[in-house]
Amino acid sequence: MVEKTIILEVFRYHPDQDEEPKFQSFEVPFKTDWVVLDALNHIKDQIDGTLSYRWSCRMGVCGSCGMMVNGEPKLSCAAFLKDYGDGPIQVKPLSHFPVERDLIVVLDDFMEKLVQIKPYIVRKEEKSLEDGEYRQSPAELARFKPFSMCINCMLCYSACPVYGLEPDFIGPAALALAQRYNLDSRDEGREERQQLVASSEGIWECTFVGECSAVCPKHVEPASAIQQAKVASTMDWFKERIPFLAPKHND
């Protein structure tokens, strides 16, 4: 019996040899339990060892293997070959990012933005160990928990046309993480983040296309986080101008 196969059209770019990228076709075995990452591993192991791509956990946790599969941002470890009919399947690096080589993109821009939004708990004054832990109720946890599931796979950046058109845009994942910490009852860093979050490169650049949420493999809903941050920033504007809305300071 002849083994069923499927064609993968893979984006190839070698920075030292190519001026422009090209597509290379590979015929790989079609197995119903194979994902695109399995097919790429087959190519690298059996056909062309020079093919370059990132991957690690193979279980949708590490966020390393994001690629454009037939034009959609996908974790290649979660994109089953059987969902693409008889093929061919086109595999490209994540959109909007510079390509280092083949399917590997340059992450520097995202990493710099991620650091800028301070994705960690900021305290004005740390409690001493004797004062005990920072307690949090299940209801307080529920407010930010969905936004904390981000695995930094950057599929949302590839799905966001605003990021493609305006590379200065902080972008969906970083802004969702900013909102995650702003909503955390233990955090006191909102004011520090707000300078960037509420800037023209921040939430107000978002035009609410909503595809960042649609492609997120962890259902983080960055579009929701950004809109909630817009509502909160708008409330800030009113609080500054309407005295009885202003927060009361005890000091």
Add this chain to the structure above:
Amino acid sequence: MPKPYKQKMSKTWWLDHPAYRLFMLRELSGVFIAVYFLVLVTIMSKADTPEALAECLASLRTVPWYLFHGVILVFSLLHTVTWFDLAPKAIVIPLGEDRLPGIFITGAHYVGMVAISLTVVWFFGVFS
């Protein structure tokens, strides 16, 4: 030093995906609503007497104006439905460990729209 390849974004990126097309139609609907607003303001500025208003309204009873209003209606409905559907993403009402289901927030928008529309109609004396 290796040179990364800069991926280009096509000028017709918004045709590449159904979600982008719907987004662009939603954005475009704002233009149609703005145009309708200008028509409405023009009528209001000219129709300063009942006779002038009747004349204005009579001049709108032509096929091109019917088509114009039909297109405006379609885009207004598109804007309303797509925007109200997105409202639960922006408005979160916590209920303990859960949140108010989005259907209530979208529903409240429709109730508000009907209430405001009826108020405006009542204010201009349509029911009297």
